Amino acid sequence: KSELQYNYYAESCPNAEEIIKKGVIKLYNTHGNTAVSWVRNLFHDCVVKSCDASLLLETVNGIESEQASDRSFGMRNFKYVKTIKDALEQECPMTVSCADVVALSARDGIVMLGGPRIEMKTGRRDSKESYFAEVDSLIPNHNDSISSVLSRFQSLGVDVEGTVALLGAHSVGRVHCVNLVHRLYPTVDPTLDPHYAEYLKGRCPTPDPDPKAVLYARNDRETPMILDNNYYKNVLNHKGLLIIDQQLASDPTTLPYVEKMAADNGYFQDQFSRAVLLLSENSPLTGDQGEIRKDCRYVNSN
Ligand code: HEM
Numbered sequence: 001k002s003e004l005q006y007n008y009y010a011e012s013c014p015n016a017e018e019i020i021k022k023g024v025i026k027l028y029n030t031h032g033n034t035a036v037s038w039v040r041n042l043f044h045d046c047v048v049k050s051c052d053a054s055l056l057l058e059t060v061n062g063i064e065s066e067q068a069s070d071r072s073f074g075m076r077n078f079k080y081v082k083t084i085k086d087a088l089e090q091e092c093p094m095t096v097s098c099a100d101v102v103a104l105s106a107r108d109g110i111v112m113l114g115g116p117r118i119e120m121k122t123g124r125r126d127s128k129e130s131y132f133a134e135v136d137s138l139i140p141n142h143n144d145s146i147s148s149v150l151s152r153f154q155s156l157g158v159d160v161e162g163t164v165a166l167l168g169a170h171s172v173g174r175v176h177c178v179n180l181v182h183r184l185y186p187t188v189d190p191t192l193d194p195h196y197a198e199y200l201k202g203r204c205p206t207p208d209p210d211p212k213a214v215l216y217a218r219n220d221r222e223t224p225m226i227l228d229n230n231y232y233k234n235v236l237n238h239k240g241l242l243i244i245d246q247q248l249a250s251d252p253t254t255l256p257y258v259e260k261m262a263a264d265n266g267y268f269q270d271q272f273s274r275a276v277l278l279l280s281e282n283s284p285l286t287g288d289q290g291e292i293r294k295d296c297r298y299v300n301s302n
């Protein structure tokens with residue numbers, strides 16, 4: 001039985017992990033938010049079936065891209081995955097999977113954002129299909145109930161503590177106004193700090209933003225590009241942006257972890273590392289399953 005292993009490419013492409021890391025650093029230095037995207041990519045790919053790069057497939061030849069789902073709203077920087085994969089193809093053609101690029105770029109992106117360094121196994125293979133039709137049922141919505149989100153993650157082997165830690169990814173990046181305005185208009189959600197709500201109204205001045213307009217608020221106003229425990233302080237201070245964020249502080253099963261993470265960044269990092277690993281190892285394709293895609297956007301043509 002084939003399984004993921006540490007340094008899977010030791011023989012076939014010894015520099016693979018280094019090439020990915022260098023690519024992530026270089027991209028971060030020119031487009032800092034690529035690192036944020038790699039973290040969200042891990043979530044959206046691994047939760048849909050497995051970390052198999054199904055997320056990266058574009059709409060073409062009967063394939064409907066998972067990126068076209070409403071749940072993928074706001075996702076960006078996919079074109080820079082190609083920058084990383086092209087560097088790998090130059091060194092060792094058809095050897096390193098796009099799925100491992102998703103996993104390792106997230107790992108290295110987390111480090112660039114000041115988060116923990118996570119040891120990850122490799123050897124994932126790429127799907128030959130997109131699971132567009134299943135995205136809505138597999139990826140939670142921003143206003144889902146906490147109990148449904150907890151059971152969703154539970155089914156992936158991530159416990160309550162791990163789920164609370166994973167949502168700490170919302171310590172970086174942004175939320176578009178379309179995902180926010182229902183908490184501001186016509187009346188302000190009472191679970192939102194009123195001063196913060198005023199600030200958010202400044203970011204999102206109308207109740208019906210054009211979905212194509214790039215109107216957004218940063219997830220964490222204090223440290224928007226640092227993957228730290230400030231998210232939990234925000235949530236405790238009623239400054240969580242999404243309903244799912246704010247619910248972490250009102251639900252008695254999650255609140256104790258929120259308080260502990262708000263008080264201790266080291267504890268947050270340990271739990272975040274543990275949960276990211278679990279996500280990254282969600283039912284991978286290994287051995288002769290799937291394929292190694294040449295271009296992460298398309299299945300191989302043979
Ligand atoms: C219940 C689970 C979750 C829900 C409902 C959710 C929902 C969302 C929504 C609605 C956005 C804003 C999109 C936009 O308007 O541009 C967002 C952003 C983001 N999410 Fe989540 N999310 C969840 C869990 C996670 C997890 C587990 C991770 C990673 C470990 C993650 C990472 C991110 C990141 C990094 C961003 C910022 C993206 C950017 O700025 O480009 N999310 N999420």
Ligand SMILES: [Ca+2]
Nearest residue numbers: 045048050054
């Ligand atoms: Ca997937």
Ligand SMILES: [Ca+2]
Nearest residue numbers: 171220223226
């Ligand atoms: Ca932060």
